[in-house]
Amino acid sequence: MxxxxxLKQIIDPEIxxxxxxxxxxxxQVVRGKAALVTNIFCENALETALQLRERSGGNIxxxxxxxxxxxxxxxxxxxxxxxxxxxxxxxGPPDPDPMTVAQVLARAIRKIGNxxxxxxxxxxxxxxxxxxxxxxxxxxxxxxxxFVDQIEKxxxxxxxxxxxxxxxxxxxxHPPLVLTITNSETNVPRIPNMTDILAAARQFITRxxxxxxxxxxxxxxxxxxYYELVKLETPDQTLNCEFVSGKTLDEKxxxxxxxxxxxxxxx
Amino acid sequence: xxxxxxxxxxxxxxxxxxxxxxxxxRRLADALGVRLRAITVGAHSExxxxxxxxxxxxxxxxxxxxxxxxxxxxxxxxxxxxxxYVPRAVLxxxxxxxxxxxxxxxxxxxxxxxxxxxxxxAHDGAIRLKRSVYGGKAMATIDIRRSPAVVSLxxxxxxPVAAGSYSVxxxxxxxxxxxxxxxxxxxxxxxxxSGETKLEDARIIISGGRGLGGPKPFEDLxxxxxxxxxxxxxxxxxCDAGWCSPLLQVGQSGxxxxxxxxxxxxIHGASQHLVGISDSKxxxxxxxxxxxxxxxxxRFGIVxxxxxxxxxxxxxxxxxxx
Numbered sequence: 186m187x188x189x190x191x192l193k194q195i196i197d198p199e200i201x202x203x204x205x206x207x208x209x210x211x212x213q214v215v216r217g218k219a220a221l222v223t224n225i226f227c228e229n230a231l232e233t234a235l236q237l238r239e240r241s242g243g244n245i246x247x248x249x250x251x252x253x254x255x256x257x258x259x260x261x262x263x264x265x266x267x268x269x270x271x272x273x274x275x276x277g278p279p280d281p282d283p284m285t286v287a288q289v290l291a292r293a294i295r296k297i298g299n300x301x302x303x304x305x306x307x308x309x310x311x312x313x314x315x316x317x318x319x320x321x322x323x324x325x326x327x328x329x330x331x332f333v334d335q336i337e338k339x340x341x342x343x344x345x346x347x348x349x350x351x352x353x354x355x356x357x358x359h360p361p362l363v364l365t366i367t368n369s370e371t372n373v374p375r376i377p378n379m380t381d382i383l384a385a386a387r388q389f390i391t392r393x394x395x396x397x398x399x400x401x402x403x404x405x406x407x408x409x410x411y412y413e414l415v416k417l418e419t420p421d422q423t424l425n426c427e428f429v430s431g432k433t434l435d436e437k438x439x440x441x442x443x444x445x446x447x448x449x450x451x452x
Numbered sequence: 453x454x455x456x457x458x459x460x461x462x463x464x465x466x467x468x469x470x471x472x473x474x475x476x477x478r479r480l481a482d483a484l485g486v487r488l489r490a491i492t493v494g495a496h497s498e499x500x501x502x503x504x505x506x507x508x509x510x511x512x513x514x515x516x517x518x519x520x521x522x523x524x525x526x527x528x529x530x531x532x533x534x535x536x537y538v539p540r541a542v543l544x545x546x547x548x549x550x551x552x553x554x555x556x557x558x559x560x561x562x563x564x565x566x567x568x569x570x571x572x573x574a575h576d577g578a579i580r581l582k583r584s585v586y587g588g589k590a591m592a593t594i595d596i597r598r599s600p601a602v603v604s605l606x607x608x609x610x611x612p613v614a615a616g617s618y619s620v621x622x623x624x625x626x627x628x629x630x631x632x633x634x635x636x637x638x639x640x641x642x643x644x645x646s647g648e649t650k651l652e653d654a655r656i657i658i659s660g661g662r663g664l665g666g667p668k669p670f671e672d673l674x675x676x677x678x679x680x681x682x683x684x685x686x687x688x689x690x691c692d693a694g695w696c697s698p699l700l701q702v703g704q705s706g707x708x709x710x711x712x713x714x715x716x717x718x719i720h721g722a723s724q725h726l727v728g729i730s731d732s733k734x735x736x737x738x739x740x741x742x743x744x745x746x747x748x749x750x751r752f753g754i755v756x757x758x759x760x761x762x763x764x765x766x767x768x769x770x771x772x773x774x
Contacts, residue, residue: 198724202723202745205589205590205723207590214590226705283565307705310586312585313584313586313704314567315555316555318555319556319565320556320559323555328524329523329552329556330523330636331523332552349641350548351644354641355639355640362635362636370692373692410597411564412566412594412597412598413594414592415593415594416593417590418590419589426750426753428752437756438754439768441738441752441765441768445736446769448734451712452656452712
């Protein structure tokens, strides 16, 4: 089974709100001191793929469409033991729209070829549109299942499990197909060891320009007109928290309990 | 032509999300001066009647293949139905099925999708929406000029339609031609929350975070929840650690809740969690760290080790409840 996992490098979404800055003119986030990291759901997707390969064999190619720095994301994936890596290098403005991303990834995936499974994260920690999987499936004319956290090989097909919010659903599915992966206790990403990190630093990464995929820089930079970001703002909604009063713990908790009951009684 | 279409899954009934979706659709259609058309998938005659009181037309597709959700069949059905209308906007809720279908439906209809919208309006020829980005650290305003704009809404954040203000539409049944064997098929469904109110509709929520350190404290929180008729929830860390069910997860990638009271225990308050609780009326916290970001969003709180607070709180709530 050949698995392609799409990985996105993003500004660390865990940075404290106090350090988060935006440029209201350019409608961009200012990176500042924040690190660049692999989107967590992409890492959940890679972990899911690695476990599937451990159980059922196969080959994993990681693919990223991003700036030069996305090489770090691919190196980390190789250190986690992905087999091959492909970087589609993007120059020009950051944050292409979801349709452009899907079209670029789709052509790269066709160029890689012979795929059975395409895994993407359910959404990214930056713009969080949650659209890459669905749009990619349409571009490739494949079925798609979202919020997956379990993949098992069953004969020539697959048993795919996903979370629905109220419970779980199990699917019968046949490759090739696109799956978007969510986090669960079974796919917490592994931490690569030092030997594998050093080995990954020397591994070959295939690099394609967008021209290699038949696009022009102008059309990628112009975007697809999918939608237009017209405003970006940081909400200012800090409340003044009233800390419960009392000299002793007992008095404080008494105050806390009274405040809670005050609300529950009105319902 | 250029109408607004809302798509609803009958299985959930006319819940708060369906009401908010209908209200948002009605107001957008009125702002654009076009008709509001509703599509209900699956069988639910009461839902159809309620929607008929707000929409201009209701199409009900309740053929057997669509009673139980199957993504590829449902996508095929919605594509067929909406294509006929050439709509300006197609609105869905933000449940798992709607989120799964929205981008693909937009692609098939030649339009654009956006998800988790908290505001929606018609603006200078565009469909304008607001959604939180960067894990709740920023709010983006987005204009969609392509048609249709396929938008999934944080439906509970939208006001329902004012009662009795519109004439009642007739409900028409449609039967579609669908593939006999879909390429993916749901073969098993398990529901863990049968009988309980959905977390999204809960009035009181008590929620545990990484600070709880293990599965046992969640049992203590459950006892308090029972005392005050609250529902249990969690941030992402305890779910990933397997301390509690992943269905309890609240936040950007979990559920978006809107209770009267959200009591956060041992939750630091990462923005990705806060984005899921921002519609709460009152947020309160128990946390040992006075600088935890959660306190910046609290009406009241206590800076203490939760292990000391919880047993006492249980006692006092029990006494106050009687």
